[in-house]
Amino acid sequence: MRLQLIATLSLALVRVAAADTTFTSKLQVYADDDHTQVVSPVVDAQADVAAGTTVSLGYLADAVTSASVDIVSQASSRTIHDTRHQVSGSVSQDLGITTLRGAYSYSRENDYESHTLSAGIQLDLADKNTTLALGYTLSLNTVGRTGDTVFARDLTVHGVVASWTQVISKRAITQVTYEIGHANGFQASPYRFVPVRMSVDAAPEYWVAETDPETRWRHALVVAANRSVGDGSIQGDYRLYRDTWGITSHTIGARYFVALTPNLELRLRHRFYTQSGASFYQKSYATTSKYMAVDRELSPLWSETLGAKLAYSINRHVEAEIKVDLFYYRYPEFPALSSRFGTNTGLGVTLTY
Amino acid sequence: MKLVTAAALLVALAGTARAFPTGDQFDLKPIEEDGAGGIAFDGSPRWAGHTCAVCHTGAPGRIGLKIEADHPELFTDGWKPGQQYHLRVVLEHTWANEANRGAGDNCGFSVMPYRPCDQNGFALELDDDGGRSVGVLAPYVGTACAPPTSMGTDADVRLLADHSAVTHSGTHMGQIGWDLCWTAPGAGAGVITAYVAGVDGNGGNGTLAFPTDSIGDDVASGTVPIAELGGDRPVQTGGCSAAPDAGGLVLVLAVLALVLVRRRRHALLLALVLTSACTHVKANQRGTLSKRSMQFAPDPTEDELDQHMQQSREGAAGGYGSSGGGCGCN
Numbered sequence: 001m002r003l004q005l006i007a008t009l010s011l012a013l014v015r016v017a018a019a020d021t022t023f024t025s026k027l028q029v030y031a032d033d034d035h036t037q038v039v040s041p042v043v044d045a046q047a048d049v050a051a052g053t054t055v056s057l058g059y060l061a062d063a064v065t066s067a068s069v070d071i072v073s074q075a076s077s078r079t080i081h082d083t084r085h086q087v088s089g090s091v092s093q094d095l096g097i098t099t100l101r102g103a104y105s106y107s108r109e110n111d112y113e114s115h116t117l118s119a120g121i122q123l124d125l126a127d128k129n130t131t132l133a134l135g136y137t138l139s140l141n142t143v144g145r146t147g148d149t150v151f152a153r154d155l156t157v158h159g160v161v162a163s164w165t166q167v168i169s170k171r172a173i174t175q176v177t178y179e180i181g182h183a184n185g186f187q188a189s190p191y192r193f194v195p196v197r198m199s200v201d202a203a204p205e206y207w208v209a210e211t212d213p214e215t216r217w218r219h220a221l222v223v224a225a226n227r228s229v230g231d232g233s234i235q236g237d238y239r240l241y242r243d244t245w246g247i248t249s250h251t252i253g254a255r256y257f258v259a260l261t262p263n264l265e266l267r268l269r270h271r272f273y274t275q276s277g278a279s280f281y282q283k284s285y286a287t288t289s290k291y292m293a294v295d296r297e298l299s300p301l302w303s304e305t306l307g308a309k310l311a312y313s314i315n316r317h318v319e320a321e322i323k324v325d326l327f328y329y330r331y332p333e334f335p336a337l338s339s340r341f342g343t344n345t346g347l348g349v350t351l352t353y
Numbered sequence: 354m355k356l357v358t359a360a361a362l363l364v365a366l367a368g369t370a371r372a373f374p375t376g377d378q379f380d381l382k383p384i385e386e387d388g389a390g391g392i393a394f395d396g397s398p399r400w401a402g403h404t405c406a407v408c409h410t411g412a413p414g415r416i417g418l419k420i421e422a423d424h425p426e427l428f429t430d431g432w433k434p435g436q437q438y439h440l441r442v443v444l445e446h447t448w449a450n451e452a453n454r455g456a457g458d459n460c461g462f463s464v465m466p467y468r469p470c471d472q473n474g475f476a477l478e479l480d481d482d483g484g485r486s487v488g489v490l491a492p493y494v495g496t497a498c499a500p501p502t503s504m505g506t507d508a509d510v511r512l513l514a515d516h517s518a519v520t521h522s523g524t525h526m527g528q529i530g531w532d533l534c535w536t537a538p539g540a541g542a543g544v545i546t547a548y549v550a551g552v553d554g555n556g557g558n559g560t561l562a563f564p565t566d567s568i569g570d571d572v573a574s575g576t577v578p579i580a581e582l583g584g585d586r587p588v589q590t591g592g593c594s595a596a597p598d599a600g601g602l603v604l605v606l607a608v609l610a611l612v613l614v615r616r617r618r619h620a621l622l623l624a625l626v627l628t629s630a631c632t633h634v635k636a637n638q639r640g641t642l643s644k645r646s647m648q649f650a651p652d653p654t655e656d657e658l659d660q661h662m663q664q665s666r667e668g669a670a671g672g673y674g675s676s677g678g679g680c681g682c683n
Contacts, residue, residue: 024654026654026655026658028655028658030662038662040658042654042658044654058654060657060658062661126633127633127634127635127636128636129633129634159671161671161672165649167632167634167642168632169632169634170632170634170638170639170641170642171641171642173642173647173649175649177672177673178672179671179672181670181671218669218670218671219671220669220670220671220672221672222672222673224649226646226647226648226649228641228642228644228646228647232646233644233646233647235646235649239669239672239673241669241670241671241672243668243669245668247668247669249667249668249669251669257646257651262413262415265646267646273663273667273669275667275668275669278668297665297666297667297668298668301667301668303666303667316411316568323655329666344659344662346655346658348654348655
């Protein structure tokens with residue numbers, strides 16, 4: 001009996017001192033009424049490999065099937081199939097009050113290749129009541145065009161993000177994040193062509209390739225707060241976004257977590273998003289302009305998302321989850337599509353040892 | 354003597370079974386005698402904030418803890434120098450092996466067939482700002498405080514050999530409350546913090562049917578700062594000055610409202626007030642903050658998928674973390 005008690009105590013202490021290894025697998029399915037489906041399997045593994053050192057590896061795929069208005073408005077009206085593969089890895093080192101992190105990801109699809117490097121530093125101050133973080137990301141992209149072996153355009157994106165996380169009380173915490181990004185290179189779609197016509201309803205007189213500015217500065221400021229309520233919590237966040245293309249957007253998010261039983265957690269969430277259009281976006285172009293786009297993402301739009309997720313802890317090591325999000329996008333100044341409704345559903349399992 | 358509830362409900366994460374069935378094990382040598390070597394993990398600074406949760410891992414955190422005192426003004430007005438207090442530590446909302454609570458001491462190896470005991474425990478100490486145990490702890494036996502050096506007969510609690518902390522004695526099973534005495538130190542000790550941790554244990558004999566491990570238990574822990582009578586109210590250290598707690602979210606929402614109505618200078622000022630008016634929360638007080646539902650990115654994998662989808666369908670991007678590479682142009 002005594003020996004067993006000693007072993008129990010020792011094992012428990014080792015478990016605390018040593019590391020967690022987690023393995024996450026998810027499958028997410030996106031479908032909308034604009035004839036687009038995206039199936040995204042993802043696997044992630046993370047392990048504490050040494051004192052203070054954490055390594056993670058991940059793989060993600062997006063299998064896209066689409067016959068959206070973007071596709072239909074192009075030369076061919078056929079349904080397209082494409083798959084994006086992404087592998088990623090990161091390492092972080094805890095050095096006491098300082099944590100260093102580096103990450104790399106590589107993404108490839110039929111007409112797009114991307115390398116992303118990031119590095120960050122985090123400082124835990126005032127007994128971890130205040131956390132400051134600074135990060136830098138460099139993304140090197142090559143944009144191609146299916147069926148055109150000559151077409152290749154570069155897009156380089158730099159991003160710097162700074163955040164301030166502050167413990168307010170034993171039950172509340174806030175975070176302020178500012179991110180600035182600079183994109184330089186080809187940012188239009190190589191497939192889209194803009195009709196030039198006398199009115200929205202008139203037949204096109206001719207078509208010109210979509211042309212966006214080569215440079216874009218982005219600014220995003222996010223204020224977020226989490227507050228514990230009973231066995232759960234309420235989270236709220238707001239993002240103010242502006243860029244040099246003239247888009248201003250507001251995003252408001254709210255999440256509510258509640259423990260239905262000791263093993264079953266429910267998350268409800270709501271997200272509202274609205275944006276103004278880019279300064280060069282027009283519902284219809286009567287003459288050629290320096291910049292011309294038929295990109296609904298550059299038109300004024302708003303969206304609502306409602307979602308629910310259940311996470312069930314089968315035991316100490318295994319957790320399963322299921323989620324359903326419903327979303328609605330409204331495009332008041334995009335003639336080819338006035339709205340989009342869809343679902344984002346997912347299944348997942350996480351193993352922790 | 355009437356005890357009045359006056360202290361905190363303290364809940365923390367953690368969980369296992371019967372590491373210290375009897376109080377004297379806290380003072381036994383850890384290797385040779387299956388003890389802790391004079392350690393009582395009650396969350397105090399000298400134990401680096403460790404609580405019973407160090408061994409009792411994975412507890413659901415459903416139970417609570419409460420400290421009661423015969424002089425309720427202890428928790429409102431403060432401790433009085435030299436005053437002896439009758440305290441009671443109470444486990445609330447216990448659930449582990451409740452079925453055997455009614456058995457009392459009629460359990461364990463003294464009965465056949467074996468019946469696991471409802472085996473609960475606690476540890477408590479009261480420290481000054483320097484993390485030193487202050488005052489005099491003593492058992493409460495019968496209807497009065499016993500001498501500090503005496504275990505008395507049938508005492509609920511036991512002092513560590515150095516008298517720096519008090520734990521359950523293990524004399525009786527099924528207990529969810531323990532009485533003890535504490536005599537406050539002389540004037541000038543300042544704010545004293547009670548560090549307390551408890552286990553709602555399910556017992557066991559090491560067999561497959563009743564495993565003797567730290568699984569299936571529940572744990573709670575927390576702190577109660579107590580001012581010195583006539584002195585300053587307990588204040589936190591570390592640069593923060595007030596404790597808005599519930600107001601934190603309200604202030605953040607106010608900042609958002611001001612941003613929306615384009616009063617950004619006012620929003621900035623309010624944001625500065627928000628971040629300066631906060632409570633310094635110690636490491637051992639972060640049971641709630643450490644929960645997944647209190648993280649800003651509780652599921653990074655899902656966030657990456659969602660943000661990649663949103664950024665390919667909206668003009669805005671950034672501020673929420675990585676969304677991966679690639680076009681997402683569909």
